[in-house]
Amino acid sequence: MESGGDWCLIESDPGVFTQLIKTFGAKGVQVEELWTIDNGIFENLRPVHGLIFLFKYLQHEEPAGPVVTDNRLDKIYFAKQVINNACATQAIISLLLNCAHPDVDIGPELTKLKEFSMSFDPIMRGLSLSNSSTIRTAHNSMSQQVFFEIDPKTASKDDDAYHFVGYMPIDGRLYELDGLRAGPIDHGPIGPGQDWLDVVTPIIRRRINVYTEGEIRFNLMALVSNRKMVYERRLDELLSDTFDGTNSDAVDTDIPNLRMLIEYEDVKMARYEQEMIRRRHNYLPFIIVLLRILAEQNLLVRLYEEAKERAAQKGQKKI
Known part of the structure; x- marks a missing residue:
C-alpha cells in the first residue's frame, strides 16, 4: 500500500x-x-x-x-x-x-x-x-x-x-x-x-x-x-433542582449565566462557519475589478505611492 x-x-x-x-x-x-x-x-x-x-x-x-x-x-x-x-x-x-x-x-x-x-x-x-x-x-x-x-x-x-x-x-x-x-x-x-x-x-x-x-x-x-452541550446539561440540572425547590438561588445567578454562555457558543460556531466560507471564497475576480476601476479613475498610482510612503515611514520609526 x-x-x-x-x-x-x-x-x-x-x-x-x-x-x-x-x-x-x-x-x-x-x-x-x-x-x-x-x-x-x-x-x-x-x-x-x-x-x-x-x-x-x-x-x-x-x-x-x-x-x-x-x-x-x-x-x-x-x-x-x-x-x-x-x-x-x-x-x-x-x-x-x-x-x-x-x-x-x-x-x-x-x-x-x-x-x-x-x-x-x-x-x-x-x-x-x-x-x-x-x-x-x-x-x-x-x-x-x-x-x-x-x-x-x-x-x-x-x-x-x-x-x-x-x-x-x-x-x-x-x-x-x-x-x-x-x-x-x-x-x-x-x-x-x-x-x-x-x-x-x-x-x-x-x-x-x-x-x-x-x-x-x-x-x-x-x-x-462540546461547550454548548456541557452548558445545556448544567442548565437542565439546575432547572430540575429549582423546580424541586432545592436550588432556588440559581435562578438569579447560574441560570442566566449559563443561558448567556449557550448563546455565546451559538454565535461562536456561526462565526467559525462564516470564516470558513471566507477562506474558501475566490476573491480574485473582485480584486481584478477593483483594480480596473481604480486605474480608470486614475487612483491606482496615487494609492500605490501613498502606500509606499507609509511603508517607508514605518521603516524609519522602527530604526
Whole structure:
C-alpha cells in the first residue's frame, strides 16, 4: 500500500480544527485555543480530553521519554506519519480515536478507520489513514484558497518547519502522540487523584524553554467536550433542582449565566462557519475589478505611492 494524494497545509486555529472534527463526522467535541498554561486556565474548559501542541520542529530533538513499541500499541491508536502536511489531522485523529469519554462520538468514518487498522503496526495505520479519501478530502477542505503563486521556491533545509503533536492520558499514564516517532512517548504514570493536566503542563513548559529567548511561534489548543452541550446539561440540572425547590438561588445567578454562555457558543460556531466560507471564497475576480476601476479613475498610482510612503515611514520609526 502506498500513501495517496496531496495533503495541504492547514491553519492552526480552533475554528478550523472544530470544523475539521465536524467534517470527519465526530460529535460532542470541539477545540479551544489556550493563550497561557498558567494555573486555572483549564477550569472553565473541563472535561479536557487532550492537548494539541504546535511548535517549530527541531531535526535532532530527542524524545522526552521512552518510545512505546510493546504490546500497549494493541490498545493505543498510534499512526506513523507517512505523508507531508498531514500532522494536524493525525494529531486530532489520534486524540479522538484514543478518547473513551462518553461525551465523544467519533462517528462512523473514524470508527471504520479504527476497526480496520487497529490490528496493524503504526506504519500500516499511517498508510491506512493517508489513503482514506474521506479524511483527506475533509483535511484539504480546511485550506485557504490559493489561485496563483508568485516566485515559488523549493524548500531548503534551513526553512522553518512546524509540527503538531497530541498529549492525552491513556490507562493512567500520560502519552505524547507524535506521528514522526516510532511510537507514543510515555511520560509516566498519573498518580491516584492527580489531574493529568497538572502532569502535562510542566512538560510543555520544558519543551518551550528549549528554544531561544524571544521565540513565540507556539500554539496550544485543547480538545474539550462540546461547550454548548456541557452548558445545556448544567442548565437542565439546575432547572430540575429549582423546580424541586432545592436550588432556588440559581435562578438569579447560574441560570442566566449559563443561558448567556449557550448563546455565546451559538454565535461562536456561526462565526467559525462564516470564516470558513471566507477562506474558501475566490476573491480574485473582485480584486481584478477593483483594480480596473481604480486605474480608470486614475487612483491606482496615487494609492500605490501613498502606500509606499507609509511603508517607508514605518521603516524609519522602527530604526
